[in-house]
Amino acid sequence: MDKPLLSVLKGHRQARPPMWLMRQAGRYLPEYRALRADKGGFLALATDPVAAAEVTMQPIRRFGFDGAILFSDILMVPWALGQDLSFGAGEGPRLAPALVDHALATLAAVPQRLDPVYATVRGVAAQLPADVTFLGFAGSPWTVATYMVAGQGSRDQEVTRTLAYRDPAAFDAIVDAIVAMTIDYLAGQIAAGVEAVQLFDSWAGSLSPEQFDRWVIAPNRRIVEGLRARCPGVPVIGFPKGAGGKLPAYAAGTGVDAIGLDETVDPAWADAVLPTGLPVQGNLDPLALLAGGEALDRGIDRVLAAFPERPHVFNLGHGIGQHTPIAHVERLVARVRGE
Numbered sequence: 001m002d003k004p005l006l007s008v009l010k011g012h013r014q015a016r017p018p019m020w021l022m023r024q025a026g027r028y029l030p031e032y033r034a035l036r037a038d039k040g041g042f043l044a045l046a047t048d049p050v051a052a053a054e055v056t057m058q059p060i061r062r063f064g065f066d067g068a069i070l071f072s073d074i075l076m077v078p079w080a081l082g083q084d085l086s087f088g089a090g091e092g093p094r095l096a097p098a099l100v101d102h103a104l105a106t107l108a109a110v111p112q113r114l115d116p117v118y119a120t121v122r123g124v125a126a127q128l129p130a131d132v133t134f135l136g137f138a139g140s141p142w143t144v145a146t147y148m149v150a151g152q153g154s155r156d157q158e159v160t161r162t163l164a165y166r167d168p169a170a171f172d173a174i175v176d177a178i179v180a181m182t183i184d185y186l187a188g189q190i191a192a193g194v195e196a197v198q199l200f201d202s203w204a205g206s207l208s209p210e211q212f213d214r215w216v217i218a219p220n221r222r223i224v225e226g227l228r229a230r231c232p233g234v235p236v237i238g239f240p241k242g243a244g245g246k247l248p249a250y251a252a253g254t255g256v257d258a259i260g261l262d263e264t265v266d267p268a269w270a271d272a273v274l275p276t277g278l279p280v281q282g283n284l285d286p287l288a289l290l291a292g293g294e295a296l297d298r299g300i301d302r303v304l305a306a307f308p309e310r311p312h313v314f315n316l317g318h319g320i321g322q323h324t325p326i327a328h329v330e331r332l333v334a335r336v337r338g339e
Contacts, residue, residue, distance in 0.1 A: 005066040005133035008279055008311045009196050009235035009258050017304070017312040019336050020067030020135070021329070023319030024059040028326070031058050042087040046072050047116040053123035060132060062326075063333050067133045067313075068124060070189065072117050074139030074200055077181050078148045080114050082107030098151030100159050104173050114185055118192040125193030136194030138186050140201035140240070141178040141219035148174060157206045164215060171215075179219050183226035190231045198237040198260065199223065205242015212246055217253035224255045237281060241318060248273050263287075263317025267306030279311035284332075286316045292328040300335050 004018040026032055032055055039045040046052055055071040075093050079085040083095040097106070121136065128134055138144075147153060149160040149171075164171040186197050204216050224236050239260030240250050251259055251274055261270050261282035270280060288299035303314065314336050320329075333339075 002131055003066075003133045003195070004131070005313060006195055006235070008313050009133075009237065011257075011277055011279060011311055013309065013311040016337055017307075017314040018066035018133075019314035019333070020065045020069060021059075021316050021320050022069070024063075024065060024069060025055045025071045026320065027322035028320055028324045028329075029058055029062070031062075042073070043085065046076075049116050049119035049123050052116070052120040053127070056120070056124045057127065060129065063329060065132070065333075067135050068128055069135045069198075070117070070121060070124070070137060070194065072120070072137070074137070074144060074202075075147055076114060076117060077138060077144055077178060077185055080109060080111050080185070081148075081177055081181055082109050083148060092153055093147065095147055095151050099149045099174060100151070100163060104170070104177060109181070111181070111184070114188065117185075118188050121189055121192035121194055133196060134194045135196050135198060135237075136186060136189035137198040137200060138182045140199045140204070140216065140238075141175045141182065141223075142207070142215045143201050143203045144178050144182075145171070145174050145215075146203050148178075157203050161206065161211070164211065175215065175219050179222050179226075182223055183230070186223070186227055187230045190227075190234050196235040196237065196257075197227070198239055199256070201238070201240040201243075203242070204240035204246075205244065209246065212243070213249070213253070216240060216243075217250060220250075220254040220256070228255075239281075248275075251275055251278060258311075258313070260315065261317065265317070267303055271307050271310055274310075277310070279313065280307065281313040281315045283315070283317040286318055286321050286324070289316065289328050289332060290321050290324050292325065292331065296328060296331060297335060300332060304336070 004014050008018055036045050039051055052071045056068055060068050075085055078095055086094045146157045146160040149163055235257040237258045237260055238254055238256035241262045243250055258279035263283055263285035284299050284303055288296050
């Protein structure tokens, strides 16, 4: 196979792992900052197919990564489900009405809001180098639900966790709606040209084991099964940030094709406890990349040494920070590739 990243996601180990970085198309790049300033805001940029395709391509041109990640946001699904979406300067995203005090039934789905994303995918697919794998993505149901219920992000997801305990039937309905829309959304991305997809569960670490089974493992399994039925052969990466010791259960229960490890996971432990041959992705600390120097080199070498036999995609344990120097990313690429 002439796409190293796609080959690894399908279970074939490479002598040097292919690489991409979460949030590689973003604020640490001066060319991104210039384009975002010109468009006047995140949502305007993300829903302009020409501009969003340009952002997706920027890190490929600059660094030659093995994977391009679609430039979009995990909150496109609640927007398509009928919530209003806005990004205030310095405030983070907002969704309205918040479902903590409004019924899901009050929303009217607007799936055509996703059409610009599919147009972006088609635009990127038409210009991507032949050896680069195109990755699509969506938020996992639990993480998306935390924003839909509270109307914004939070550190401990207290509002959403409380609703899930107090009224599990109402919360089930929210999760069911997210699952159905996410399957359609990812299948649409695949039809437009992405070759693998990632499910981001940024807040999976906030749940008890029982809630993790119900609100993380079970919905993600339904998405994986739905995509397998509609898009056979397309790899699905699961990234349950903060799952820690629940990772083996996540791997067994969801059936994902690869697992992303956050920076808190000991990669050697993950290699020992995860199913033999299951591809993994990660897991350099983004702050080591920000720091650079010997700390960066040690972190890279530790990750590279952790998976002597396992298919491995080199990545960060979460998204690249906006203040990360370009020179540090260049150093990372060179060291991973042995240059």
